[in-house]
Every structure is written in C-alpha cells, then in structure tokens.
Amino acid sequence: MMAFHMIAGGPRPVAPFSHAVEAEGFVFVTGQMPDTPEAPGVLPEGIEAQTRAVMANLRTVLNGLELDLEHVVMARIYLTRFKQDYAAMNAVWSSFFPAGRLPARTCVGVTGLAYDALIEIDLVASRPG
Template sequence: MKFHMIAGGPKPVAPFSHAVETDGFVFVTGQMPDTPDAPGQLPDGIEAQTRAVMENLRLVLAGLDLGFENVVMARIYLTRFKQDYAAMNATYRSYFAEGRLPARTCVGVTGLAYDALIEIDLVCRRPARH
C-alpha cells in the first residue's frame, strides 16, 4: 500500500494522505474548494466551488500521473442539496469526456470543513502497465 502526499497539493484540513493506493486502485481524499495558495478561503457560489474542488482533484491526480479519465467512482457531498444540485451537475459534467462518466453517489450533508458548499472524493484505477 502506498500513501501519497502531493508536493504543492491542497493543504490538508485534517490528518490524512492526499491518496492511498492499493492493488491498482487509488482512493483520493475528498477535496475542498479552497486553493493551495489560499487555504480556507472559498470562492462564492456552487459553480465556483465545484470548479475549485475539481481543480484540486486534478492537481492530486496529476501528482499521481492520473487524470479524470481514470476515475471509476465519485462521491459528492453538498450542504445545500436542493439549491445547488443542478448547477453542481452542470459544472461537474464538464470535467469528463462524453459517455465516460464515472459511477457516482451524491448526498446532502449538514456541514463540511471551512463551511464549504461541496466536497468530492474519488476512486480511480491505475492503468495496467503492459
């Protein structure tokens, strides 16, 4: 098992690794909508926060030599589910190729770190080396 911390990656808000890898699967810790340059500072609105989360996930994936095409499962947590679900979906969908959407769970929660509106974690599969 490998425990990954990505240099220049998002600042952890709790004791965790950015990702843990085992048997070809990579489990990416849920990312928040802040940036490595401004921890704890969040953009306004669900579209901007969704983009920020996805960019943090892109940064972690890139540090592992992976991309969104390697995502097999996403879990999304929203604090304002009814209000933000449609707008979040439109932004989220733009990060994946047409017809290549990962399996997904999306749930409403009562709170997230930094009072964020969204958090997303991923399960990825590393391509087999031939």
C-alpha cells in the same frame, strides 16, 4: 501493498490524512475542498466556482500520481445545500467528462463541511496497467 501519498504543492489537508492511498491498482483520493494551496480556507463564491475549485484540487492530486480524470471510476459528492445546488453542480461536473464516459457516482446532502464549504468530492481512480 499500499502506498500513502502526499502531493508536493497539493491542497493543504484540513485534518490528518493522506492526499491519496494506492492499493491493488486503485487510487483512493481524499475528499477535496474548494480552497487553494495558496489561500487555505478561502473559498470562492457559489456552487459553480466551488465545484470547479474542488475539481482543480482533485486534478492536482491525480496529476501528482501521473493520473487524470479519465482514470476516475467512482466519485462521492457531498453538498450542504442539496436542493439548491444539485442542478448547477451537475452542469459543472458534467463539463469535466466526455459524454458516455461518466464515472459511477453517489451524491448526498450533508449538514456541514470543513470551512463551511458548499461541496466536497472524493474519488476512486484505477491505475492503467
């Protein structure tokens, strides 16, 4: 059985999708952008601020499903300026997880993202049970 979730007060979708889809104990969270529900399409400056904003949006979706970052098992990170932003993004990313408890991850460089964002991140979480 699958459940399709839209989180009240969550980030405004930039395309037709659910914030998350749940199937067989896993929660697949759609890639989030670095804008806020209060200011869709308005992005903070720089990779550090954009990474924090994306993480805040991901937490909003997870929290709306009674989950948090400790439930994340896999992440995919997309960067438009890979060489320039990779190290700084990693420093911010690492601050959200305890040492020794980092999710599996893929990080790739891409040619463009919605709103001309520098970063987008999607997640897979595991529901405890």
